Amino acid sequence: MESVQFSAGAPPTVGRHAVITRVDDLRWRAAADGVAIGHGEAARRPDGRVFLSIDTWHGPVFDRLVTAMLADLPSPLYTLVDEADHDLTARWARAGLTVRRREREYLLATDPTATGLDTTAAPRGVTILGLGAAREPALREVYEAVRAEVDARAGWDSMPAEVLVRPHGAPLDPSKYVVAEAADRYVGLVRVVARRRHARIGLVAVREDRRGRGIARAMLAEVLGALHRGGVETASAEVDERNTAASALFEGIGAQHVSSAVEMMRGA
Known part of the structure; x- marks a missing residue:
């Protein structure tokens, strides 16, 4: 979300007298002597939250841009x-x-011999359906069920940035999901988006009454195995640090914790 960098060699006064202009509803520009020296942007997500980003080399320009953006936009605001x-x-x-x-x-290999998932099998009574095999109405039903369970606990906005709220009843693309089926209903799902040689795992979820049985691990074995066979060598995933079960799941298959991000907020 943030790409800002500050110039170590620039005088501390650079940008203090920059002219800040609101370009449109969601963009701002900082200029000095007619030259752009910084930009600010507000991105509205499908769940309604507004995330701010600022791109500039100069600390004082950042300060002036953020002051203008916060004055122009209603709370709550995030970055x-x-x-x-x-x-x-x-x-x-x-x-x-x-x-x-x-x-x-987290960053992890897709090779089953590296993750230790090469011998992982689905629990008894559970069938894992690969990418593209899920029936869309049933997929949508388990997605909405999981969303309701998360909303009742931590809240859906505690989910990683890659996981977006979808309008109720909106169709899902089965090609991006692996699901677990038991007793004629879907009890878990994994969402993945692959791009060339890397993929992002955006959601791993199991219904509350089916957790702790190895279903999530079995779904990951299917997802990562399919990616590996397709030539995708690595995958990444984002996990709220309070979700110790998810962290343990990924660390248990050799995922490396490569970075951390903080979500900051102004307003209730």
């Missing part, structure tokens, strides 16, 4: 920041945003 970027986190904090949650990014 994602690399947890290792202490300067950027501090600047958002000085602007009034506070840390709401932390998200871990």
